[in-house]
Amino acid sequence: MKGKSFFHTIQVKLVIIYLLLILVAMQLIGVYFISTVKNSLNDSFTNNLKEQADILSKFAAPSLAAKPDTEGDSAESTTEDLSLVVRNLFSISGAEVQVLDSNGKVVATSLQGHQSYIGKKNKSLAVSRALQNISDNEEEIIDEDNTRKKMIAQPVTLNDKVVGAVYVVASMNELYDTVNRVNQIFFSGTLIALGLTGVLGILLAHTITNPIQGLTKQAEAVAEGKFEMQVPVLGDDEIGRLSMAFNDMTIRLKDALSVNEEENEKLMSILSNMSDGVVAADEHGQVIVWNRRALELLDVRTCEGCQLTELLDLSEQKLQELQEGRGQTLLIERGPREPEADGGEEGILRVTFTPIHRRDKGTTGTIAVLQDVTEQEKLEQSRREFVANVSHELRTPLTTIKSYAEALNDGALEERELSERFVGVIRNETERMIRLVTDLLHLSRLDSNQAPLRRRQTNVHEMLDEVADRFSFQLRQKSIKAAVRVDRGLKAAWLDRDQIDQVLDNLFSNAIKYTLDGGTIELTAKKPADSDMLAISVKDTGIGIPKKDLIRIFDRFYRVDKARSRNMGGTGLGLSIAREIVKAHGGTISLHSELNEGTTVTFTLPLLREGGEPA
Structure with a gap:
């Protein structure tokens, strides 16, 4: 594990980077340099052979142009002269040189052991090309002894007529030996350069990693809560600036922790008090x-x-x-x-x-x-009891007033027209007060949980149809169209029919009141996907409710338009009663409205089986 962490240190990584850079650079230089040296030696070697072949072709041209059958002694003398020149001229390079006549037969050769080739035809492709006056004939060959050789064949011309050819084959061992020595020298230089680079890399990496180690120790001390130590700044380079920044960070962190501890003490003091x-x-x-x-x-x-x-x-x-x-x-x-x-x-x-x-x-x-909130709840409970008691005490005299008003309406007073108008006003106000007291009593029972639910299985479609039927007369008076829509498969629900009827009556009555003549009202019942709730909506195309009033629309006695609501006989408790009844069933009620576009009131009820279990 220690060895593994050693090789993961920055110092080792820097040294490896230095070595890799030097190695890559030396390899690139070596490939280029050795390739250049090899090409230069090869070109020099080839040019030297070509020059000597040119000299020999010029010397042998007159001899090869002579007629050996007319002057036999002269031809033999000429052949011997050619052989002597070839042997003397190329004896140092160790190359084999052959002088061929226009038929491709060997006239002279530089090697003593190949004298038997004289008079025989050289069938090499390069010789054939040279006899066709093609001058560029050279190639590298490897003989039977696995020796690399250079072969050149050049035409011998006299007065633009090919009279023969010069065929030269020279060994390239010395050239490749020179290239190998250059390779060895370059390899040795690379090893020396890598060694020196490694030593210098260690020294340079040490100057970088020492300050980093100091920073690491200081960071560990800060992590343990020791803020007194400071990292030495050894220069104005990047590491020096990093050290200064770290010291500044340590001071700021110490101040921040002090402030944090002070804030925590304040927080604890606030919590305690x-x-x-x-x-x-x-x-x-x-x-x-x-x-x-x-x-x-x-x-x-x-x-x-x-x-x-x-x-x-x-x-x-x-x-x-x-x-x-x-x-x-x-x-x-x-x-x-x-x-x-x-x-x-x-x-x-x-x-x-x-x-x-x-x-x-x-x-x-x-x-x-x-x-x-014990005292608050006691006050709230007292308020509820007060409303219930006052409502109960007021109901009897209000009923008596209603009876006397009816008697007056039957003709008890002499001025019939005036008395009828007064009696009508008394009756309307009395009925409104009775409705108010009734609503208050209902709310009181709901608040105090004194109105137990009497659930029974109810056909949803039938319940909504009956609501529309109850208000058919009012609908015809205002030419309002009513539609009932129930999802397929939604048949029965387990609920308190009387109380839900009251909710629907309140909502449907409000929809009729605030919908202009010729409007529409939709009663919808559906079961949302992946839900065990029944959603019933009453949607109208009425005057709508301003946004500022939506948040308080379910508050008790709250009216959007107080004068108009009072004239229509509203008490301001209908939506509150509806909310309490829905809440008692374990559901929710919401209202969405746009001014002059209409209102949609939706309440949800849990779909239960008989016994109160979820459906």
Whole structure:
């Protein structure tokens, strides 16, 4: 392992780079230099042979042009002269030279051992080309002794007439021996250069790696929290500037950690003195941070090692939903941990959950803020009870007023026309107040869970058709077209028919009120894909609702146009009642509207089987 890390050091890498650079450079130079030397020697050797062949061809031209049959003695003398010149001229180079006549027969040869060739015909292709007055005839051949030789054949001409040829074959061993010696010299020089480069590379790499080792030691010290050491600055080069930057970074990191510790102390002080309890948990639900107020509200001694589900008495599924952002607040009832403990008080805590997100890692934890809302809930409960009691007490006198108004309308007063108008006003106001009280009572029952659901199997299509039938008279009065659409396969649902009818009546009545004459209203029921919910929508082409009012449209007594709503007999509680009924069924309700284009109200109900199990 140590040897492996040694070869991974920068010093070794630098030395290897130096050696590879020198090796590549020397190889490129060597290939070029040796190739050039070889070509130069080869060209010089060839030119030398050609020059001597030219000299011999000029000397032998008159002799080869003579007629040997007319002057026999002269021809024999000429042949001997040629042989003597050939032997003397090429004896030093060790080449074989043959002088051929115009028929390709050997007239003279430079080698004593080849005197038997005289008078015989040389059938070489180069000789044939030379006798055809082709001057460029040269090639390298390898003989039977595996010796590389150069062969040249040149024509012998006299008065532009070919009278013979000169054939030269010379060994190239000396040339290649010279090239091999140059190779050996270059190889030796390369080894020496690599050795010197290795030594210099070690020295140069040492000057670079020493400061880096110092920086590494300083970085390890900083990682351990030691900020007092400084890296020595040995120059103004890149490494020197890196050392200065590292020292500056160390100082800044020390200051940043000091500021961070100070901020942490401030944060802990704030957490300790907050009026709300704070509990933070990691992604596994393990509590990691808490304050003193949280211990007081939860009536525990410590949160160390606790799970958030155990601390707040939540299920794993509920905690997961809260961590994913589905429902950020939760009310939990607080009671004494031990029934026999003194000082334990019951109360209600509002817990607000906020997921902790980290970039590229998703949700890494949860922060829960605990607030004691016991007094608020008591006040809210008192308000609900007050509304219920007042509504109940007002209903009897209002009914009496309605009875007297009807009596007056029957002719009890002498001024009939005026009395009828007054009686009509009294009746309308009385009926509106009765509707208001009725709605308040209904809301009160829903708020206090005193309106239990009486679920029964209901045909969805039949229920929507009956809603349209109930309002058929109003629809005809305003020439409004109503359409009912139910998805195929959606037949029955397990729900409280009476309460859902009330929801549909409220929504359909609102759609008729705020849809102009000649408009359309659609009642739609469908089951969204991959869902166990029933979605029912009431869509109209009415006047719509401004965007600024959408956020408060389900608030109690909230009216978009107060004067018009009151004239139409609205109480401002219809949508609130619808929301509470849908919520009691375990569903949701939403409203989408565009001004002067129409409104769509959609509520969802869980599809249950008999017994309350999901469908």
